[in-house]
């Protein structure tokens with residue numbers, strides 16, 4: 001048991017279906033996709049552990065068993081991990097309410113399970129204490145706030161509105177997907193039905209005049225929910241642009257795992273990751289590519305800013321750019337897959353079967 005009489009718990013919401021990352025998320029939940037060689041959630045858990053928070057509750061639903069099979073009781077990471085399963089997804093607010101029986105402290109840090117970040121978690125807790133907030137939201141500034149929760153604050157840092165995915169954002173300050181809640185606020189979330197923390201809980205708290213504060217910083221931050229962001233975030237981890245206490249040693253232009261084979265003359269740049277047992281043929285060029293375990297890129301093929309699922313084969317001189325290739329798919333020689341192409345698991349494309357040009 002913990003010696004701290006009033007520990008802060010961490011809750012991670014990992015129950016989403018990860019639809020924007022299909023077809024990779026047909027077989028694995030988004031927070032478990034390999035990212036710089038580790039299930040994505042490992043990076044977040046390592047940050048939580050490094051901040052001194054030791055009790056973590058995962059709010060699971062979609063493919064729940066995958067998390068427990070991998071992380072178990074958390075002791076290998078120096079954590080104590082509990083799992084709370086939603087038979088029907090309860091939404092972000094319902095997921096937080098659902099873990100209440102497992103919470104031990106007066107304050108609870110809640111995390112979206114798909115955020116790669118470098119923020120100082122203890123600084124957020126300090127803001128929460130200093131402002132005597134009911135809820136504190138970590139906020140970051142982004143170029144296009146429309147895909148996020150837009151969160152304006154007043155000059156004291158007090159949140160004045162919460163506008164989830166608005167087309168007309170009044171500020172570039174957005175919800176970074178990390179909150180500190182007073183436990184009693186979680187007790188007031190309705191039980192046993194789907195609730196959105198963004199569309200229901202936060203707007204209601206503001207209407208009731210509760211003390212909701214923002215903690216703004218400019219640390220590394222990325223939501224990994226789309227293929228573009230997943231590729232960028234993974235490359236940033238490999239190159240050391242994104243921090244992770246789970247990664248050791250120097251970082252560079254590529255990360256090649258044990259058992260992978262790289263033929264002479266292959267070029268690996270842009271934060272490329274080559275998984276265990278993967279193969280890269282002579283003269284192939286990988287730039288910002290992610291090869292899950294057992295993927296094969298044959299001689300002279302080019303893979304740029306793309307994700308190749310487990311056991312994918314890319315044939316000789318094929319071109320794959322800004323694409324997602326599902327597990328076990330077989331892409332024939334000289335095929336071209338560009339600009340958001342998604343190939344479903346197990347699909348076979350014959351040699352020269354898909355082209356974006358008439359060049360040989």
Ligand code: GDD
Nearest residue numbers: 013014015016059089090091095113114148149175177223
């Ligand atoms: N337990 C549980 N149950 N978890 C869920 C559920 C559910 O029903 N639905 C979603 N989640 C989890 C997802 O697995 C993910 O880790 C997290 O909640 C957020 O869901 P996303 O689907 O990734 O939301 P988003 O990226 O569109 O928007 C959210 O994150 C943005 C920052 O990354 C919102 O919180 C935005 O306001 C925020 O700006």
Ligand code: MG
Nearest residue numbers: 114223224225
């Ligand atoms: Mg997200």
